[in-house]
Amino acid sequence: MTTTQLNQLSHRIGTINALSKGEVGQNRLVYSPTWISAQQQVINWGLQLGFDVTVDDFGTTYMDIPGTVHPDQIIAAGSHIDTVAQGGRFDGLYGVLGGLQAIENLLESVGRPKKTLRLISFSEEEGSRFPDTFTGSKHYTGQPINLAMTDPNGVSFEDARRNAVAKLKITGVKSGRPELPSTFTELHIEQGPRLIDHHLQIGLVTSIVGQRRFTVTVKGIANHAGTTPMDERADALEMAVTLISDLSQQAHQLDKGLTFTVGEMHISPNTSNVIPGLVTFSIDTRHNNEAVLDQFEQIINQVVERSQDTNIINSVNRWAKSDVTHLDDQLLAANQKIADRLGFSSTQLASGAGHDSQIMAKVTRTTMIFVPSINGISHAPEENTSQEDLLRGVELLTESLHQQAY
Numbered sequence: 001m002t003t004t005q006l007n008q009l010s011h012r013i014g015t016i017n018a019l020s021k022g023e024v025g026q027n028r029l030v031y032s033p034t035w036i037s038a039q040q041q042v043i044n045w046g047l048q049l050g051f052d053v054t055v056d057d058f059g060t061t062y063m064d065i066p067g068t069v070h071p072d073q074i075i076a077a078g079s080h081i082d083t084v085a086q087g088g089r090f091d092g093l094y095g096v097l098g099g100l101q102a103i104e105n106l107l108e109s110v111g112r113p114k115k116t117l118r119l120i121s122f123s124e125e126e127g128s129r130f131p132d133t134f135t136g137s138k139h140y141t142g143q144p145i146n147l148a149m150t151d152p153n154g155v156s157f158e159d160a161r162r163n164a165v166a167k168l169k170i171t172g173v174k175s176g177r178p179e180l181p182s183t184f185t186e187l188h189i190e191q192g193p194r195l196i197d198h199h200l201q202i203g204l205v206t207s208i209v210g211q212r213r214f215t216v217t218v219k220g221i222a223n224h225a226g227t228t229p230m231d232e233r234a235d236a237l238e239m240a241v242t243l244i245s246d247l248s249q250q251a252h253q254l255d256k257g258l259t260f261t262v263g264e265m266h267i268s269p270n271t272s273n274v275i276p277g278l279v280t281f282s283i284d285t286r287h288n289n290e291a292v293l294d295q296f297e298q299i300i301n302q303v304v305e306r307s308q309d310t311n312i313i314n315s316v317n318r319w320a321k322s323d324v325t326h327l328d329d330q331l332l333a334a335n336q337k338i339a340d341r342l343g344f345s346s347t348q349l350a351s352g353a354g355h356d357s358q359i360m361a362k363v364t365r366t367t368m369i370f371v372p373s374i375n376g377i378s379h380a381p382e383e384n385t386s387q388e389d390l391l392r393g394v395e396l397l398t399e400s401l402h403q404q405a406y
């Protein structure tokens, strides 16, 4: 890849990330104004470069360079355009713009592909606004999605979706959900410390963890902070804190590889001199063995149920479940050979983050390429990857797409 091409990639990453100016980190929550502007920008770049651009009902964008010999065989690359709240500059976006750059590199160096090359910018992967994850790739692959969901401000998924997708109907863009590809390759930052700690340049992903997300609701009784005796309270926050501490301890004991995170909590009425009457909190738990997740889910249900009493009612709702996923061995082996040939130091590893590749792998041969995350930080504004590593990832993807589509 030339310096001009690397500069172009950096410039595009900077352009999309600049949309969150004045905010802490990136806030491209699905269907938000910054999300709409970002997906519009990707579409405009695609149109300028002569791609056939299609947008589906969920706002996922497909940009094709039709194959000259086998246009019906589709080699796809891409990732998601959304971020978590206060997220980083590369999670998802690198796979979209790195994929675009790889295809552009090929068009410049070897011309039109024999098979169709497709870049996919998935609408939503993070599950950060509405209570479901991977809705972009789930819609593409025909998996069920709960359309009746709302965000924390009460905005319905359907209203947000319709409003946003209408704004992507730019002149020259087709509407529809195109046929599935023969292969899918996702370039992504590692989001953890393994590559950087071992001074490795590339990670080739063998599998992706299983993941479950829950909301726990604790209903107590709101009352006066000064006049209610300590032994006559139904304090929902005190109960929530006990539950979290208990579950965290159980997670540590159950298995070393199990992760347990409470990242979101709402307290009502959330004021200093009122005993909290209602608390909800999230649980995100992951492991690469489904049996451990089953076991921990049982523990969650038991702990939550057993802790309630006559004045405090607890309930738990699981709203997301994604299975442990093994990615394609042949594509991984092919990418390993390319990495070796290019002289990149690499390892094969399991992903602790969820990815659209999990969903795509159910319907097509799927592979992932990781590049190092500086200090292993992700889902935070400090998320970063060196220019050299960004470059190596795109070079490997370019070679891989070349091998597959020409």
Ligand SMILES: NC(=O)NC(NC(N)=O)C(=O)[O-]
Pocket (backbone or CB within 6 Å): 091, 125, 126, 127, 133, 134, 191, 211, 352, 353, 354, 355
């Ligand atoms: N690449 C990601 O950060 N994915 C995240 N999002 C989902 N849906 O898994 C996550 O939390 O791991």
Ligand SMILES: [Zn+2]
Pocket (backbone or CB within 6 Å): 084, 091, 126, 379
């Ligand atoms: Zn993420």
Ligand SMILES: [Zn+2]
Pocket (backbone or CB within 6 Å): 080, 091, 092, 125, 188, 355
């Ligand atoms: Zn991601």
